[in-house]
Amino acid sequence: MSSDDRSGLSCPLPISDYPHILLAHGGGGRLMHNLIEKIFIAAFGEENLESGHDGAVINPGSGRLAFTTDSYVVNPLFFPGGDIGTLAVYGTVNDLAMCGARPKYLSVGFILEEGLPTESLWRIALSMRDAADEAGVKIVTGDTKVVEKGKGHGVYINTAGIGVIDHDLNIGPESVIPGDVIILSGDIGRHGIAIMAEREGLSFETEIKSDCAQVANSVMKLIDGGIEVHCLRDLTRGGLATTMVEISRSSEARIEIKESLIQVREEVRGACEILGFDPLYVANEGRFAAFVREKDAEKALEIMRVKAADHEPCIIGKVTAAAGKMVILKSMIGSERILDMLSGEQLPRIC
Amino acid sequence: MSSDDRSGLSCPLPISDYPHILLAHGGGGRLMHNLIEKIFIAAFGEENLESGHDGAVINPGSGRLAFTTDSYVVNPLFFPGGDIGTLAVYGTVNDLAMCGARPKYLSVGFILEEGLPTESLWRIALSMRDAADEAGVKIVTGDTKVVEKGKGHGVYINTAGIGVIDHDLNIGPESVIPGDVIILSGDIGRHGIAIMAEREGLSFETEIKSDCAQVANSVMKLIDGGIEVHCLRDLTRGGLATTMVEISRSSEARIEIKESLIQVREEVRGACEILGFDPLYVANEGRFAAFVREKDAEKALEIMRVKAADHEPCIIGKVTAAAGKMVILKSMIGSERILDMLSGEQLPRIC
Numbered sequence: 001m002s003s004d005d006r007s008g009l010s011c012p013l014p015i016s017d018y019p020h021i022l023l024a025h026g027g028g029g030r031l032m033h034n035l036i037e038k039i040f041i042a043a044f045g046e047e048n049l050e051s052g053h054d055g056a057v058i059n060p061g062s063g064r065l066a067f068t069t070d071s072y073v074v075n076p077l078f079f080p081g082g083d084i085g086t087l088a089v090y091g092t093v094n095d096l097a098m099c100g101a102r103p104k105y106l107s108v109g110f111i112l113e114e115g116l117p118t119e120s121l122w123r124i125a126l127s128m129r130d131a132a133d134e135a136g137v138k139i140v141t142g143d144t145k146v147v148e149k150g151k152g153h154g155v156y157i158n159t160a161g162i163g164v165i166d167h168d169l170n171i172g173p174e175s176v177i178p179g180d181v182i183i184l185s186g187d188i189g190r191h192g193i194a195i196m197a198e199r200e201g202l203s204f205e206t207e208i209k210s211d212c213a214q215v216a217n218s219v220m221k222l223i224d225g226g227i228e229v230h231c232l233r234d235l236t237r238g239g240l241a242t243t244m245v246e247i248s249r250s251s252e253a254r255i256e257i258k259e260s261l262i263q264v265r266e267e268v269r270g271a272c273e274i275l276g277f278d279p280l281y282v283a284n285e286g287r288f289a290a291f292v293r294e295k296d297a298e299k300a301l302e303i304m305r306v307k308a309a310d311h312e313p314c315i316i317g318k319v320t321a322a323a324g325k326m327v328i329l330k331s332m333i334g335s336e337r338i339l340d341m342l343s344g345e346q347l348p349r350i351c
Numbered sequence: 352m353s354s355d356d357r358s359g360l361s362c363p364l365p366i367s368d369y370p371h372i373l374l375a376h377g378g379g380g381r382l383m384h385n386l387i388e389k390i391f392i393a394a395f396g397e398e399n400l401e402s403g404h405d406g407a408v409i410n411p412g413s414g415r416l417a418f419t420t421d422s423y424v425v426n427p428l429f430f431p432g433g434d435i436g437t438l439a440v441y442g443t444v445n446d447l448a449m450c451g452a453r454p455k456y457l458s459v460g461f462i463l464e465e466g467l468p469t470e471s472l473w474r475i476a477l478s479m480r481d482a483a484d485e486a487g488v489k490i491v492t493g494d495t496k497v498v499e500k501g502k503g504h505g506v507y508i509n510t511a512g513i514g515v516i517d518h519d520l521n522i523g524p525e526s527v528i529p530g531d532v533i534i535l536s537g538d539i540g541r542h543g544i545a546i547m548a549e550r551e552g553l554s555f556e557t558e559i560k561s562d563c564a565q566v567a568n569s570v571m572k573l574i575d576g577g578i579e580v581h582c583l584r585d586l587t588r589g590g591l592a593t594t595m596v597e598i599s600r601s602s603e604a605r606i607e608i609k610e611s612l613i614q615v616r617e618e619v620r621g622a623c624e625i626l627g628f629d630p631l632y633v634a635n636e637g638r639f640a641a642f643v644r645e646k647d648a649e650k651a652l653e654i655m656r657v658k659a660a661d662h663e664p665c666i667i668g669k670v671t672a673a674a675g676k677m678v679i680l681k682s683m684i685g686s687e688r689i690l691d692m693l694s695g696e697q698l699p700r701i702c
Contacts, residue, residue, distance in 0.1 A: 028588025029693030054446035054585065055419030057516065062413035068406030069458035069511055070494045095405040107420035109509045111462070143421045147700060151504040158460045160420055160511030165408065172404055234405065237379025342380030349498060
């Protein structure tokens with residue numbers, strides 16, 4: 001199938017014949033083969049998918065690989081700035097990048113709810129194609145299941161990813177040391193608030209779009225640029241605060257960050273006030289924190305700046321040698337507050 | 352954690368505190384960390400899981416890899432002969448084996464429904480541990496999401512797997528040639544009927560247990576034994592008939608199989624008659640078909656025989672050079688029937 005055929009926006013599975021997903025689309029028979037061919041192969045390209053076989057054969061070369069998985073259950077399926085398909089690709093791509101790996105291959109598992117509009121599935125598949133193209137990964141193998149109406153919620157997606165680690169850095173909490181500088185890749189809180197607003201039918205003066213994006217290119221530029229990266233973490237469930245606490249615990253490091261340096265857009269701040277959320281705990285889908293060696297911090301910041309992007313990376317704090325393994329937030333007026341993990345759930349089904 | 356600690360059967364997450372899974376167990380905060388530590392790390396072992404990080408770093412060596420994924424939505428979660436956890440490990444292990452790969456690493460993604468008994472999750476995690484141990488794979492990375500009551504069905508599991516291909520065979524439908532002999536690894540129809548009986552509360556004189564099992568060891572012995580394996584396929588959704596049709600279509604081969612050579616247990620045959628199912632289309636979870644070079648057939652059969660197993664491999668047919676790319680079933684009385692794929696759904700949510 002040529003790329004021209006793939007770029008068409010009309011669904012190759014005749015919507016008039018099958019306006020909705022049926023249980024039989026997951027039955028392993030003719031209808032399932034038809035669905036795979038007309039939706040998934042049409043969107044992802046048969047040159048990638050090992051269709052008609054139980055798995056893909058890949059050849060990533062020798063050396064270390066990163067392997068990761070995430071399921072996506074976001075509600076609603078479509079939101080300002082993306083949809084569950086975008087999220088399912090970028091989320092797993094970003095997890096690979098956080099291991100310092102160059103994302104290469106994705107698997108995708110769909111759990112469809114009987115009655116899902118076929119057109120929605122097609123839109124999601126196209127989003128996944130576009131996101132995979134942008135991130136430079138191939139969707140090479142997949143699976144489809146269908147559950148009865150009322151046993152799912154439209155569609156749940158799992159992606160697993162394989163990435164190649166072609167450097168000698170050991171990126172993880174265990175490499176964090178006093179003196180490390182913490183760079184935040186942009187403003188926080190957009191994804192969570194965009195989902196919440198869409199779900200609850202809230203509207204603000206300025207539409208809040210999810211920050212959903214791949215961050216692998218930024219990470220690869222840091223590594224290729226010779227930056228001594230000690231730890232990387234994307235700021236998804238639990239937000240910036242929970243991430244910092246996790247790293248502080250795993251690395252037994254004391255982290256000090258300054259509230260005044262953390263960017264939160266005016267409209268996100270306003271929405272958080274109305275909804276009673278703390279932006280430090282709101283999920284992001286295109287933001288990460290990089291712990292880099294002090295001497296590399298300015299160069300890293302320069303590399304992370306993306307031309308014409310709608311967000312700016314910023315140094316927000318550092319790892320100190322002071323006693324007490326915890327995360328300290330210095331507030332705008334100079335007081336100090338110890339950050340803890342969220343105890344339970346702030347926003348369910350954010351990703 | 353020592354293996355003694357792991358072998359305990361009581362759930363390390365105090366059931367009295369959390370008898371059921373809460374939405375907050377998926378929120379990214381303290382409760383989720385607790386769940387991961389007390390259930391998943393306790394069952395799978397912290398030496399494997401890259402806990403507290405976004406992915407696992409693996410080093411499978413150079414050469415070709417197989418990569419595959421499956422989601423499991425079986426209803427009921429527990430059935431005679433296994434549960435959703437057993438299935439989630441063996442199913443993906445078997446898909447890797449069907450690529451001729453030695454299964455090495457698994458990822459696991461849980462979609463939990465709010466209200467799932469914590470004890471059930473613990474039992475499932477233990478089943479996964481035991482199945483992984485038996486198949487020689489490591490569960491190295493995972494993810495947990497929780498959806499609201501009524502948006503799932505207890506638990507859905509996705510596993511993705513990576514296996515190592517350390518031989519030069521090209522195993523797939525494209526390698527099938529006239530003369531190839533088809534070996535079936537045992538009797539068929541047990542898994543589908545076991546699920547159906549459990550779901551519908553049917554009872555038979557002899558309890559029908561699922562055939563759910565890993566077949567990777569058998570496959571590796573074939574390859575290590577120098578058998579020229581042309582194609583492998585497990586007989587899951589759609590059963591033996593759909594599998595044969597798929598291979599016939601992909602390989603443009605004419606397949607002839609003999610009904611009298613296909614083993615179906617008496618009780619399975621009886622249940623199929625009552626329920627109106629054709630055993631040729633019923634799903635199996637521990638059976639596969641091997642297409643091997645004619646001269647290797649007897650040796651392959653010998654290798655596939657497992658001591659003290661409750662099933663016997665058997666040659667059921669061959670690929671012929673006759674005209675007409677289709678699957679022919681020769682019946683007991685000598686008549687011929689063309690097999691086709693199932694059109695829709697025989698048994699939903701069988702795996």
